[in-house]
Amino acid sequence: MKGILFAILGGICITVQGVANSQIGAGIGTWQAATLTQFTGFVAAFILMLLFRDNSWKRFKDVKPLYLMGGTFAAIVIFSNVTAIHLIGITISISALLIAQLAIAFLTDRFGWFEVEKKKMRPGHFVGIGLMMLGVLILSM
Structure with missing residues (x-):
């Protein structure tokens, strides 16, 4: 049940983020919106990591290089979402x-x-x- 609730939360956030990014993109540009979103996401995640005192990030050397590219996929997601929303709603x-x-x-x-x-x-x-x-x-x- 907990997994379903997190999935629902993620789905809500993807949609709200897409709308917000679309509005940001309309004002300052699509890649600028992706940059701003990635930066604010980094800051929020960093603050939460500090608040929860999660030190597992120190093991990042154990992560395969392919998986370290996850942020790259997120940038493409944001760009694609913003562009699609402008084109098809x-x-x-x-x-x-x-x-x-x-x-x-x-x-x-x-x-x-x-x-x-x-x-x-x-x-x-x-x-x-x-x-x-x-x-x-x-x-x-």
């Missing part, structure tokens, strides 16, 4: 984002990418993704 943008996210998560689980344990996919998984895609098509009409 928030509802379709977030719907497409969620489908793309779900599809990559599905493939990652299925094939064990990024050292994730492989999981067997059931017919319901395929039906669920198909229905989400159909939903986006209907929303975009």
